[in-house]
Amino acid sequence: MRNNYDVIVIGAGAAGMMAAITAANRKYSVLVIEQKKQEGSKILVTGKGRCNITNDSDVLDILNNVMTNPTFLYSALYAFPPSRIIEYFNSIGVKTVTERGRRVFPESSNAIDVRNALVYQMQKAKVDVLKLNKVTEVVKGNDEIYYVTVKDANGVTDSFGCVNLVFATGGMTYQSTGSDGSGYVLAKNLGHSVTELKGALTGLLTKERWVNETMGLTLKNVSLTVLKDDKAIYKEQGELLFTHFGISGPIVLTASRYLLDTDYKNAKAVIDLKPALDEQTLYKRITLDMEKNASKKYANSLDALLPKSLIPVIVKLSGISPDKMSNQISKDEKKSLVRLLKNLTLTIRSGMEMDDAIVTKGGIPVNEINPSTMESRISQHLFFAGEIIDCDALTGGYNLTIAFSTGFLAGDSVYL
Ligand SMILES: Cc1cc2nc3c(=O)[nH]c(=O)nc-3n(C[C@H](O)[C@H](O)[C@H](O)COP(=O)(O)OP(=O)(O)OC[C@H]3O[C@@H](n4cnc5c(N)ncnc54)[C@H](O)[C@@H]3O)c2cc1C
Known part of the structure; x- marks a missing residue:
């Protein structure tokens, strides 16, 4: 593992892994930092352990099921719509089935297969993954490099630099899966604001x-x-x-x-x-x-x-x-x-309570993010993906769709 990367992704959830794979496939050096022992802890609890990956509908139908800021997601969903999400998972060995309400699940009915396939794609694309490390501070230097400080379980700190930083730290629900809201604090320190946070779908x-x-x-x-x-x-x-x-x-x-x-x-x-x-x-x-x-x-x-x-x-x-x-x-x-x-x-x-909710309503305001790239409008080379953004949807595979689509678009938009 080196100390400087083209791209650092904070959070190995659905959005972070998708962003990392996409950026690494574009030949950028990528480091993913994850505070839990394993990647995708939240993926494992989705769809009662079966993982409702997406909803096999067209983009407009998806947008109808997004409750907060649907139009912001227009470009991300067109860049990586459900049809491509399904195609992608099929191409990496996760066969899918479509059930009632056009909900798409892995044929195996096992969320682990979705998580493992993404982890394998990260390995294949040579993404470095630093687990059991929490990002505790991010600053942007005068040299335009983001300096990311991490702390491991023993309190030992380390620091990494990157040109592009992707926040994929998730929301505030089911905190045992790692989404503890620390991403909001880090983003605030870089000049962003956070809208009111509420636990939705309870x-x-x-x-x-x-x-x-x-x-x-x-x-x-x-x-x-x-x-x-x-x-x-x-x-x-x-x-x-x-x-x-x-x-x-x-x-x-x-x-x-x-x-x-x-x-x-x-x-x-x-x-x-x-x-x-x-x-x-x-x-x-x-x-x-x-x-x-x-x-x-x-x-x-x-x-x-x-x-x-x-x-x-x-x-x-x-x-x-x-x-x-x-x-x-x-x-x-x-x-x-x-x-x-x-x-x-x-x-x-x-x-x-918030922790019992399926998804977080609220997050980084969409007017602070460019919808065509997921890049911050406040700090160049800073990107957001997934539930940290102030968008939430109903049940039916829509929230993972948001995570995969915005993750893809962020990974596809990083640049040197
Ligand atoms: C019980 C349950 C069932 C669900 N079922 C479905 C479903 O079937 N279909 C669907 O579409 N949606 C479902 N959802 C919603 C969906 O799981 C989430 O919206 C989606 O996983 C969000 O992905 P994400 O990558 O943005 O965030 P997360 O998956 O939460 O990933 C964020 C990652 O960032 C890491 N992290 C956070 N802060 C730091 C830090 N400071 N340093 C290092 N790492 C950090 C966390 O440990 C975590 O791994 C469900 C949610 C729950 C709780």
């Missing part, structure tokens, strides 16, 4: 305590409507999970993004447990179930209709005596049970 905390009784229950196909001040701001059908504190799962993560910039006052989640049945059909279905179970108590007649752990909750919320015989349930009681199953309502208290 579970939702509810006032109702009964969720605890159903903790761990996943409902595969329910419909969720989020109301803010009685107005529907989000509606989606899909998978929802009850947690210790509230609700989570894919549709909830997305729903949370629509509440992130609100005060959560008068926010409600309305779950339709039986979206495939309209009220009339559900009423008939319940009537049939009650007839079939005529000799049983009401509380013991819902097995065919609901998952086991939800039954005591629904029985309690319905207000119908659990001991009532099924054939004695009145028409009005059945009607109110139908309403409950179609409108199971929870009061939202808030989203979750």
